[in-house]
Amino acid sequence: MTNKKELNEMVLLKEIEYNNKLYHKGQPEISDAEFDALAKNVSEKLSFENVAELKNPQTHHFPMLSLAKAYTLEDLTKFIKQVKNQTDEDIIEVVLEPKIDGIGLNCCYVDGVFVSALTRGDGVVGENITEMIKQCIPKYLPLQIKDAPGVWEVRGEVFITHKKFEQIRKQESYSNSRNTIAGCARSPKASATHSKQGAQLKHASIVFYEVLSQNWPQGAELTTTEKLAWLKKNNFTANFSHKNTVTNAEELHHTIQGFKNQLKYFVCEIENNSQGASAHLSNIPQDGVVVKLNTANSKKILGCTAKYPKWAVAFKWNEPGVKTTVERISYTIGRTGGITPVAKIAPVIIDGTKINKVTLNNLNYLKKLDVRLKDSVLVIKAGQIIPQILKVLTHERDGSSQPVDIQKSLLQQNMSIAFVNGEWVSTDCEAIQEQKIRHYAKTLKIVGLGPALIKQLVGDGSVTNAFDLYNLTPDQLVKYINIGPKTALQVVSNIQKTRSCAFQKWVVACGIPNIGPQTAKILTHYIPSVEALLNFQNQPPFDAILGNVTTQQLLSWVLANQQLLENFKHFTFTQLDQLQSEGSLYGYHFVITGRFKTLKRKQLETQIEGLGGTIQAKINKKTRYLLVGALAHSPKASGASESKLSRGKLLELQILTEAETLDFLTQKNN
């Protein structure tokens, strides 16, 4: 998988290309110095690789998907359950193959004649590396296949054996064999017979595992084992395989373990039939086992998601994650009184950042994960940012280990709690009040009113609800720690400004359960004022619009906050412009990722919404445009989100860089 840094650099490249074009047209948008700074951020190596990628893109005839990954028995259980659900089969035929760690290769044949070899690329478009493969490792590549009318694709993995990699490593410093292969195969120099890359590529081998076609001789697709046999018959080196039948996940897990233990004894004919040389499988880089269903019919029924075939899973030997221990479990309180457990772990460094705490989401999650004090755990950074416990290493526990007694644990930390509707909630009014004010300040963007000040204000009783904020004076505020005269004035001024904010935003700021920006938009359409909200109990039933639960929660919130609402009655809230449907972007959905150079994210959102467009937090099928800011947040962390970029690419969204976005908005404004 491409890492985040690389993706970010790819976006930078696009920016550079764009600015380069403008420069040659004589209409540069940025100064030469800025352009140089931009270019400096892209490593030489990457820009080189990307230029190479842009030179020979080619579309696969059948999408080249990646595989869903599994690490545990539980993961396998999910897989088996899905298979059983959809196929109605109790006895499942599976085929196991070593998961070779190299680069995917897709060889295309037309009417039985070899035409091209592509890398996997993003699964839809790969890079044409036909010449490199033909010149450097032709012995693995049959130039003809029999009885194959039309388009056929044969797929395999290009890799270097451990032994050969050690030899190469003596001369050149490559970090691992997979990257070596990827780098050499894509290098434009590889085709020159005497180049360094070409020489190294000659050490590579290929093992094949798949053949695809729409013109099967008997009209029906072959089974997995038949495909492997077909490959052999047509002089491809087929992957080593083992067929078995299983009835449940435990049996599959057992089969996999057996397969793993046996692997070192097996020999694979990697030097192709003509030479007869072979290698122990243990000499081939591999990181797991691929489990495939055997029958073509089952595969057809299960089909594929956008990312993976549902009829296969890659069981990996090594789980990702860094091992550490749980030192303490503490709790935070939300504005609804909800309790979130947090695990304090022995600090570990992942991707260059130090991780101290990991969220456990909620009390049920804590119970289900059954993480205990002193437990060894595997920690990862989800999306390379948010720490997450991937797995508890239960086998490393000693006999004294006990599950966390949630009630006892909460009381030990002096928390006031109550058991409501089957779960523990906080009854700590001050803590909840603090969170409510924080939410209010954050939603209305009251600059200067942050957590530290709020804690003090709530702590000494100066503020018990949102309305109290409006009675604060600068003189009063300077008494608090870290508040000087300047801040005091700003905070008070910023609070007062919100007297005339959009009513819709204010409703969100109130923190009514389940009412966020979207729901508030709908609600305020029917209830456009504080007075209307006060009279809410007299309104026609809202169940159909907001749902039963939300309506009930709204009703009890209104009843519990009569006085607060009375106080706000005389504020002059404004209504958001209702005429957005006339805007030129009406009906289009946008997702923004990364940081923009020329304008704040908020400003960009406002502009798009002003033109009638809709801003979404995450990509879904309504999304039309993905706007990518390339400006890094810091040298270490990049700007754009990897998941958004890859998903955006997969769904074929319009992906616009900052410069393209600005262009686009200018056009739409006219």
Next chain:
DNA sequence: CGAAAATGGATAGCTATAGC
């Protein structure tokens, strides 16, 4: 005037609720 503190913004994933 330099150090310290506070704040804001970006990011993914989990769970519950709701709607189709």
Next chain:
DNA sequence: GCTATAGCTATCCATTTTCG
């Protein structure tokens, strides 16, 4: 069953203001 919204979480860094 799938998709979306809401409401939580931790960490990083840049920016701004206050402290000493």
